[in-house]
Amino acid sequence: PMCDTISVCNRNYPTDSWTNITPNILSYQGRNIYMKKNHPLSILRQQIVNYFYKTFVNPKGNAIFSVFDNLAPVVTPEQNFDQLLIPKDHPSRSKSDCYYVNEKHLLRAxxxxHQVDLLKSGLDNYLIVGDVYRRDEINATHFPVFHQIDAVRTLHRDKLFKNNPELEIFETNFKTSPTSFLPIKSSLKCIDQTKQPCHTMEAVKLMEHELKTVLVRLAQTLFGKDIEYRWVDSYFPFTQPSWELEVYWKGEWLELLGSGIMRNEILEAAGIGNTIGWAFGVGLERLAMVLFEIPDIRLFWSNDSGFLNQFKEEDFGKHMKYKPISIYPQCANDLSFWLPDNMGVDDFVGNDFNDVVRDVAGDIVEQVSLIDKFKHPKTGKSSLCFRIVYRHMEKTLTQNEVNEIHSKITTTVEKRFNVKIR
Ligand code: PHE
Known part of the structure; x- marks a missing residue:
């Protein structure tokens, strides 16, 4: 039974038909592992923050980037989507992709x-570090809570062109472009990867150069001077043009971060339409897994000292690689069921199933995969089969323990989705 209020970050919110945060998800909120001394995520956070402190200083030698690392993760759909020009019908807004507190609030994805709020408060150079939440598959590289760093830098004409004071940021005809707030969907397919219409080529090229130089040096700081990299054109509704930086690591091109020139509509909405800015966002888990050779994303949440003691802030850049303490066996159990009469195999929301599994079993679940879909030729009934792989991070699970949890999941799934176990 659903309660009529839910408490998130010490505040009560009314629930409604959008509410899909689970107790399991709430249990990760507030743990702040990215701030814990010597935690691998914290080590990376510090490396990135220090790089920005060192790289951007004013004439007095003081760092100009402000860092925000404790903004609460509850935001509105306006903050998470609308203010960033994400179209109203974009799939990333859906209940099956995000954790909604209710219709008016969600855990940031x-x-x-926070971009528009921070710009409105007058910031021109900032980093934000925080936990983000997405409903997704369950496997070794995906976890519903992970961490990102976003950075923004905006410049006025006199700073950008201090050596060429005759140049302009804006084309005269586009000076104050009161563009419709949300782009039309069809217009998204043909994006000009050179620049936004309002900007001059000189301004964009200068910004692009600074952005790319800064980010390549960041990659070199993290991966070493000789790292091979490439820029790939990309698309984000809130930047244009947009690029992804990829690095070549152990035989594979690895997507490191997304970046671009900020859309002028956003700066205008923040009251600084006369500036130009660049922005990027990077996921910390992905980086840490590669750099420290951490094989499973759940390890970041481990309290096991055997894991935590392997990492030391001051050893960054030396050979700091994860060594498995020991390998505990996996244990796979299948769960098959008939869907209710009126439901086809594609009507079932996999992420709803994943959240029930997490809620009942916690993070001893290593993987959930849909291994079979079947429609009975005579009865027309549809059936699904999920394989759940259990593995404890710190001990061997006995078959009995697994069976007990598996049958708890089974009864919960039966009730929750009104299905019949096969
Ligand atoms: N928010 C984007 C993501 O989560 C990353 C990004 C941030 C891209 C800022 C461009 C500019 O993938």
């Missing part, structure tokens, strides 16, 4: 959600 990216740290970019």
């Amino acid at each position: 990216h740290t970019t959600a």
Whole structure:
């Protein structure tokens, strides 16, 4: 039974038909592992923050980037989507992709959600670090809570062109472009990857150069001077043009971060339409897994000292690689069921199933995969089969323990989705 209020970050919110945060998800909120001394995520956070402190200083030698690392993760759909020009019908807004507190609030799906607020408060150079929440598959590289750093830098004409005071940021005809707030969907397919119409080529090229130089040096700081990299054109509703930086690591091109020139509509909405800015966002888990050779994303949440003691802030850049303490066996159990009469195999929301599994079993679940879909030729009934792989991070699970949890999941699934176990 659903309660009529839910408490998130010490505040009560009324629930409604949008509410889909689970107790399991709430249990990760507030743990702040990215701030814990010597935690691998914290080590990376510090490396990135220090890089920005060192790289951008004013004439007095003081760092000009402000860092925000404790903004509460509850935001509005306006902050997470609308203010960033994400179209009303974009699939990333859906209940099956985000954790909604209710119709008016959700757990941020990216740290970019705070962009307009921070700009409005007058900031011109900032980093934001925080936990972000997305409903997704369950496997070794996906976890519903992970961490991102976003950075923004905006410049006025006199700073950008201090060596060429005759140049302009804006084309005269587009000076104050009162563009319709949300782009039309069809217009998204043909994006000009050179620049926004309002900007001059000189301004964009200068910004692009600074952005790319700064980010390549960041990659070199993290991966070493000899790292191979490439820029790939990309698309985000809130930047244009947009690029992803990829690095070549152990035989594979790895997507490191997303970046671009900020859309002028956003700066205008923040009251600084006369500036130009660049922005980027980077996920910390992905980086840490690669750099420290951490094989499973759940390890970041471990309290096991055997894991935590392997990492030391001051050893960054030396050979700091994860060594498995020991390998505990996996244990796979299948769960098959008939859907209610009126439901087809594609009507079932996999992420709803994943959240029930997490809620009942916690993070001893390593993977959930849909291994079979079947429609009975005579009865027309549809059936699904999920394989759940259990593995404890710190001990061997006995078959009995697994069976007990598996049958708890089974009864919960039966009730929750009104299905019949096969
Ligand atoms: N918010 C984007 C993401 O989560 C990353 C990004 C941030 C891209 C800022 C461009 C600019 O993927």
